[in-house]
Amino acid sequence: MITNKSKGFTIIELLVVVAIIAVLAAIVLVNVTGYINQGKNAAIKGNLATVLTNGAVFYDTTSSYSGFCASSNFTAPSAAITSAGGAAICAANATNTAWCACSTLKVTSSEIANSTFCVDSTGYKKVTQNVNLCGGAGGRCLAATGACAD
Secondary structure (H helix, E strand, O other): OOOOOOOOOOOHHHHHHHHHHHHHHHHHHHHHHHHHHHHHHHHHHHHHHHHHHHHHHHHHHHHOOOOHHHOOOHHHHHHHHHHHOOOOOEOEEEEEOEEEEEEEOOOOOOOOOOEEEEOOOOOOOOEOOOOOOOOOOOEEEEOOOOEOOO
């Protein structure tokens, strides 16, 4: 009687293990990507809230919003927004009595495609969905009035 005493795993067993690991890795990767985008959106919203506070300080100092969008009160948070994957814009009205700023957001489970977050000198802070424009014609941040639109 001859017995085969080979040691090790068969190729089928190894392929099954690799397939299971690949499926688990794919599931984890999808979930992690969503959380990364939620974190980026939180950073964008937080930095725009900082712009809102900086606007109040700027107005208290200068009694006007003239030059606000070019000052470090906007450009520093704007750089942080850009590094988080957003695109911040700022606009003041012609009389420099009001301003608004907004950015596009990343797609997550709570933010659909083409969502924007807008803040303005009146204290407005809101996410607007299905609008891919922050400024310009049809945008959320209106340079003519220096205010966000719904």
